[in-house]
Amino acid sequence: MTSTHRITRAAHLESLNDFREFIKKQCARVPDINEEFLYDVQLAVDEACTNIMTHGYADLNPGSIILDLEIDPDELTVTLTDFGHSFEPSHTPIPDVDAPIEERALGGFGLFFILQSVDAMDYRVTEDGNKMILTKYLRKQLKENNEDRSET
Amino acid sequence: MLKHFRVKPQPEQVVPDLGAISLSLLERDATLPFTIRQLNNLPENVKQRLYRGLIPPTLLTRFAIDPIHWINTNKEPRVFLKADSNSGKVLITARNSSDSSDEFFALELADNSLNGIELNLIVLNDPASLRYSIDETEDGQPTMFGTLNRNLKAEEQAFHAGLAPGQVRAGLGVSRMVFEQIDTFLSMLGHRAYFLEPLTYASAWVFERRGFAYVRGHKLMDDIHHEFQPGGALYQCLDDGSPFRKREQAHTVRGRAWAIHDGILEALNVRWDKIRMVKQIGRNAGVETFPQAEY
Numbered sequence: 001m002t003s004t005h006r007i008t009r010a011a012h013l014e015s016l017n018d019f020r021e022f023i024k025k026q027c028a029r030v031p032d033i034n035e036e037f038l039y040d041v042q043l044a045v046d047e048a049c050t051n052i053m054t055h056g057y058a059d060l061n062p063g064s065i066i067l068d069l070e071i072d073p074d075e076l077t078v079t080l081t082d083f084g085h086s087f088e089p090s091h092t093p094i095p096d097v098d099a100p101i102e103e104r105a106l107g108g109f110g111l112f113f114i115l116q117s118v119d120a121m122d123y124r125v126t127e128d129g130n131k132m133i134l135t136k137y138l139r140k141q142l143k144e145n146n147e148d149r150s151e152t
Numbered sequence: 153m154l155k156h157f158r159v160k161p162q163p164e165q166v167v168p169d170l171g172a173i174s175l176s177l178l179e180r181d182a183t184l185p186f187t188i189r190q191l192n193n194l195p196e197n198v199k200q201r202l203y204r205g206l207i208p209p210t211l212l213t214r215f216a217i218d219p220i221h222w223i224n225t226n227k228e229p230r231v232f233l234k235a236d237s238n239s240g241k242v243l244i245t246a247r248n249s250s251d252s253s254d255e256f257f258a259l260e261l262a263d264n265s266l267n268g269i270e271l272n273l274i275v276l277n278d279p280a281s282l283r284y285s286i287d288e289t290e291d292g293q294p295t296m297f298g299t300l301n302r303n304l305k306a307e308e309q310a311f312h313a314g315l316a317p318g319q320v321r322a323g324l325g326v327s328r329m330v331f332e333q334i335d336t337f338l339s340m341l342g343h344r345a346y347f348l349e350p351l352t353y354a355s356a357w358v359f360e361r362r363g364f365a366y367v368r369g370h371k372l373m374d375d376i377h378h379e380f381q382p383g384g385a386l387y388q389c390l391d392d393g394s395p396f397r398k399r400e401q402a403h404t405v406r407g408r409a410w411a412i413h414d415g416i417l418e419a420l421n422v423r424w425d426k427i428r429m430v431k432q433i434g435r436n437a438g439v440e441t442f443p444q445a446e447y
Binding site: 128129 | 185266267268343344345365366367368369370371372373374426427428430432433437438439441
């Protein structure tokens with residue numbers, strides 16, 4: 001069975017904690033979600049929202065970020081909707097994390113962290129807002145959990 | 153549509169403006185949105201049939217107006233449609249007498265530049281309630297609901313009568329029903345959202361309760377709420393400096409709205425403009441910038 005939850009907050013940094021707590025509260029109802037899974041989702045949402053706040057609503061009177069959380073037996077999906085400038089993720093360079101530290105560019109790690117934390121990311125510009133859709137598979141985690149148990 | 157709103161080079165599918173809707177167009181992908189202009193280019197009877205869906209029938213029957221013929225029991229027209237060919241706007245008004253000041257319903261929708269929909273105007277007045285002339289100066293000049301000029305005497309009377317700024321009469325209390333009707337109508341056209349600019353703080357609060365989110369101004373609404381708390385910059389401005397700046401106004405939506413209408417946002421170096429809201433069809437954003445508010 002799929003459960004859906006929604007929270008809307010202003011696009012400013014004080015809202016990040018509300019989003020984190022909201023995700024934590026909803027995930028607490030799902031026994032199969034462990035702390036690592038939760039941390040990954042919170043990190044991805046943190047980074048995505050920070051991007052919206054600093055780039056999406058740059059030079060604008062900030063509007064809303066709508067967070068839709070959908071949990072079904074196979075996956076958890078977060079859809080973040082905003083009404084600021086859109087962006088094209090495929091045009092955003094991924095930082096070279098293997099480069100020597102003195103050669104690495106400052107910043108630009110937001111999208112990298114998101115991609116590291118979730119299994120799929122989609123981005124759409126629609127009539128009802130810019131939508132970033134982050135998906136993390138629960139089945140994969142369940143399989144890993146079962147493997148962990150079998151080893152102990 | 154949206155200032156500063158940049159879209160990807162290939163936005164979602166939108167219908168090219170083909171003039172009017174043809175049967176062949178109707179037979180195509182039912183998810184493609186139609187524009188108001190396309191509807192307006194239809195024959196008059198077809199337009200009336202479609203735009204009938206913008207007014208809740210129970211609202212008309214409450215005033216003894218036939219919801220199909222748009223006439224009263226004396227067969228006088230009481231609902232008026234302005235939907236000119238080649239125009240991207242539609243205005244529907246309804247009144248319960250021949251006097252245009254007895255208008256109890258007015259709704260204007262318009263296309264915007266991204267094939268989205270703007271709600272330009274919505275009026276839901278109780279025609280039986282006392283009218284306050286906040287919309288014109290004492291010498292008869294329009295005030296644009298107090299945004300261009302102000303009729304301070306009428307505004308003070310309206311304030312004490314419990315109205316919000318911009319209101320000439322008490323509301324009808326039917327906004328939930330009307331917004332549900334707009335959602336239904338726009339989903340029929342294939343739209344996923346529509347946009348508006350709230351005239352006042354009070355109307356923004358009402359739109360929040362009807363499910364709107366903010367395109368612009370959510371943080372400002374949060375800031376306003378914060379600064380109306382005891383010790384806040386707006387709270388301190390409620391110093392009896394004008395009839396619209398009493399300390400107790402901090403605790404109500406209408407009180408805050410009148411103080412903001414009176415220019416109190418100068419304390420934050422901002423003005424009540426560029427606030428823009430969006431309603432996703434069939435969805436409630438759940439925004440509440442003034443928690444547990446008293447209206």
